[in-house]
Amino acid sequence: MNEFELIAKLTKSLPTNENVLCGTGDDCAVLDFGAPDQLFLFKTDAVVEGIHFDKTASPEQVGRKALARCLSDIAAMAGTPSAALVTIGLPQKFDADFVARIYDGMGGMAKQFGVAIVGGETTTNPERIFISIALLGTVGRGKQVMRSEARAGDAIFVTGELGGSIAGKHLDFEPRLVEARWLADHFPIHAMIDLSDGLAGDLRHIVKASGVGAELLKTAVPVSPVAKASARKSSTARPAFAAALADGEDFELLFTVAAKDAVKLLDAWKKRFPKLKLTCIGKMTAGDGILVRDKTGSHKLNIHGYAHFQGKTE
Amino acid sequence: MNEFELIAKLTKSLPTNENVLCGTGDDCAVLDFGAPDQLFLFKTDAVVEGIHFDKTASPEQVGRKALARCLSDIAAMAGTPSAALVTIGLPQKFDADFVARIYDGMGGMAKQFGVAIVGGETTTNPERIFISIALLGTVGRGKQVMRSEARAGDAIFVTGELGGSIAGKHLDFEPRLVEARWLADHFPIHAMIDLSDGLAGDLRHIVKASGVGAELLKTAVPVSPVAKASARKSSTARPAFAAALADGEDFELLFTVAAKDAVKLLDAWKKRFPKLKLTCIGKMTAGDGILVRDKTGSHKLNIHGYAHFQGKTE
Numbered sequence: 047m048n049e050f051e052l053i054a055k056l057t058k059s060l061p062t063n064e065n066v067l068c069g070t071g072d073d074c075a076v077l078d079f080g081a082p083d084q085l086f087l088f089k090t091d092a093v094v095e096g097i098h099f100d101k102t103a104s105p106e107q108v109g110r111k112a113l114a115r116c117l118s119d120i121a122a123m124a125g126t127p128s129a130a131l132v133t134i135g136l137p138q139k140f141d142a143d144f145v146a147r148i149y150d151g152m153g154g155m156a157k158q159f160g161v162a163i164v165g166g167e168t169t170t171n172p173e174r175i176f177i178s179i180a181l182l183g184t185v186g187r188g189k190q191v192m193r194s195e196a197r198a199g200d201a202i203f204v205t206g207e208l209g210g211s212i213a214g215k216h217l218d219f220e221p222r223l224v225e226a227r228w229l230a231d232h233f234p235i236h237a238m239i240d241l242s243d244g245l246a247g248d249l250r251h252i253v254k255a256s257g258v259g260a261e262l263l264k265t266a267v268p269v270s271p272v273a274k275a276s277a278r279k280s281s282t283a284r285p286a287f288a289a290a291l292a293d294g295e296d297f298e299l300l301f302t303v304a305a306k307d308a309v310k311l312l313d314a315w316k317k318r319f320p321k322l323k324l325t326c327i328g329k330m331t332a333g334d335g336i337l338v339r340d341k342t343g344s345h346k347l348n349i350h351g352y353a354h355f356q357g358k359t360e
Numbered sequence: 361m362n363e364f365e366l367i368a369k370l371t372k373s374l375p376t377n378e379n380v381l382c383g384t385g386d387d388c389a390v391l392d393f394g395a396p397d398q399l400f401l402f403k404t405d406a407v408v409e410g411i412h413f414d415k416t417a418s419p420e421q422v423g424r425k426a427l428a429r430c431l432s433d434i435a436a437m438a439g440t441p442s443a444a445l446v447t448i449g450l451p452q453k454f455d456a457d458f459v460a461r462i463y464d465g466m467g468g469m470a471k472q473f474g475v476a477i478v479g480g481e482t483t484t485n486p487e488r489i490f491i492s493i494a495l496l497g498t499v500g501r502g503k504q505v506m507r508s509e510a511r512a513g514d515a516i517f518v519t520g521e522l523g524g525s526i527a528g529k530h531l532d533f534e535p536r537l538v539e540a541r542w543l544a545d546h547f548p549i550h551a552m553i554d555l556s557d558g559l560a561g562d563l564r565h566i567v568k569a570s571g572v573g574a575e576l577l578k579t580a581v582p583v584s585p586v587a588k589a590s591a592r593k594s595s596t597a598r599p600a601f602a603a604a605l606a607d608g609e610d611f612e613l614l615f616t617v618a619a620k621d622a623v624k625l626l627d628a629w630k631k632r633f634p635k636l637k638l639t640c641i642g643k644m645t646a647g648d649g650i651l652v653r654d655k656t657g658s659h660k661l662n663i664h665g666y667a668h669f670q671g672k673t674e
Contacts, residue, residue, distance in 0.1 A: 052456055052482055056463045060477040061470040065442050068478075075478035077443055079498065081395050090445040090494050092483045128379050129391055131404040133492045142366055149370045156375040163374040164382075164389035168366055169406045173487040178447045180404050180494030184393065 072193050073122035087125040087183040091115045095174035105144050107217040109151030116181040117159060117221035118297045122240040124230035125185035129162045133178040135171025159223055191230055196237035196256035200302035200330040206323055208245055208296045209273030209289035216295040226299055233311050238301035246291040246347055248300055249336055259333025264340040266327045302330055386507050387436035399504060401439040401497040405429045409488035419458050421531040423465030430495040431473060431535035432611045436554040438544035439499035443476045447492040449485025473537055505544055510551035510570035514616035514644040520637055522559055522610045523587030523603035530609040540613055547625050552615035560605040560661055562614055563650055573647025578654040580641045616644055
């Protein structure tokens with residue numbers, strides 16, 4: 047049983063109550079406490095030494111990444127982050143300076159986006175550092191963008207460039223909070239997700255949640271120069287397109303919008319965010335899976351995302 | 361550097377914002393999102409295999425305890441818990457049934473108190489199970505009970521009986537949510553905390569936060585039968601009174617109220633909660649430390665709580 051199968055099993059019959067608009071199944075939980083124009087977004091995310099970072103990462107980068115991952119999930123719902131709690135599991139003989147530097151990295155990221163760090167705890171995890179962040183944010187009622195509202199015919203957009211994040215971007219990516227709020231404020235965005243599992247895996251989340259299909263145009267997918275260079279350097283490296291589909295931890299925004307809004311959106315984006323690439327990479331379809339169109343035709347995508355990576359597209 | 365010293369160092373200059381009424385330093389963070397009659401309580405707490413539970417605990421008990429610890433913190437502020445997120449770090453080869461049973465224990469506790477479990481994640485922690493719970497609750501504006509408002513002359517009360525929790529109570533304690541809300545609804549409670557570090561450590565938190573002192577009456581402190589039996593059984597066991605002061609994980613309520621309200625409160629409590637002991641164990645003083653009064657006089661308490669336990673009182 048892998049992570050996704052276990053979660054599916056565990057989340058089948060979770061207790062709920064009248065505050066829950068959306069529990070599991072999206073980037074954040076969405077909660078309603080009765081405020082006329084405000085909903086709450088609630089998210090946790092963990093990074094573990096040896097799994098999500100290693101000794102080559104500075105403690106500042108580790109702290110920054112831990113918080114930035116949660117911020118990216120708030121961005122994916124077009125929300126505004128407010129308050130974070132930090133749980134750190136540490137070996138019994140920890141280096142206090144190292145931990146203080148983790149907090150420094152986290153604090154810098156928090157200040158950049160107006161987030162308060164309102165506490166947390168340190169506890170013992172003898173073999174490795176384990177950091178779990180809980181983040182609370184808000185979104186205007188009705189302004190939350192879910193994964194589940196993509197429609198057949200929608201244009202699919204992605205910010206930035208994909209693949210090869212392990213070379214460095216996974217530690218210093220910018221959560222797309224400003225961009226996501228701008229999008230939701232100016233266009234009727236149908237569905238949005240942040241790319242943590244990789245384009246193939248995360249687009250599949252939208253496809254499944256929305257009950258539609260998707261078709262990607264292979265040549266349109268913006269592959270990062272790092273992924274391209276890595277593919278050129280070694281014959282055993284993942285091909286660049288496969289890296290863009292499945293590397294994961296890009297933390298870019300993937301969203302869909304009615305086709306009629308696509309050109310207008312792209313034009314407005316270029317004026318507002320001239321330095322950040324936005325690319326239309328395909329369209330949602332009436333089908334139920336993901337197709338990749340290249341010069342030889344349309345092929346069923348057989349990469350399930352980071353956790354299931356099979357190393358080839360068919 | 362121990363846990364408390366590290367936290368003090370880390371929390372000196374945390375980023376804050378306009379939503380924060382109280383960040384670190386109390387049982388929960390208190391957040392204000394502008395609702396006229398509602399504040400939010402935000403808390404995380406972790407339990408780690410081999411630290412907070414061992415192989416003798418059933419997975420249901422582990423899940424129950426993980427959530428109940430957070431619920432106890434919401435109780436300590438007189439709040440109402442609403443939504444929880446669950447992070448579980450697991451060895452790569454985990455037993456899915458074991459994890460499902462952790463969720464069962466957690467789910468039972470959640471249902472008992474109307475709490476929704478709105479998601480979370482599983483991740484890898486190769487050597488041991490690491491569970492972190494984030495809990496969001498609410499409290500009426502102005503109804504939150506802090507640690508910092510105890511006044512000299514207040515009567516000090518504690519629910520239940522203290523000490524020896526390791527024999528079983530640490531796994532099956534009842535978070536005092538109903539009792540705490542009833543207290544805050546019916547009496548002007550000045551300060552409250554839940555007993556996680558032990559009476560000595562947690563009373564010291566109130567003393568420090570409130571800038572007052574405290575005097576405990578040794579014979580009044582309700583020592584649990586388990587702690588008494590354990591002290592009788594072995595000459596090397598902690599004396600029963602020391603166990604009540606310092607064992608930790610009692611998860612009872614410790615609170616202070618104006619002396620003039622003490623008798624009225626005790627009478628009303630006995631009618632409302634006839635099965636749960638409530639004991640007046642001393643009074644807050646104009647001093648700055650904790651004294652213990654016994655038949656030989658008044659002695660300075662030299663037990664700093666669970667993390668610092670020295671094994672003797674002086």
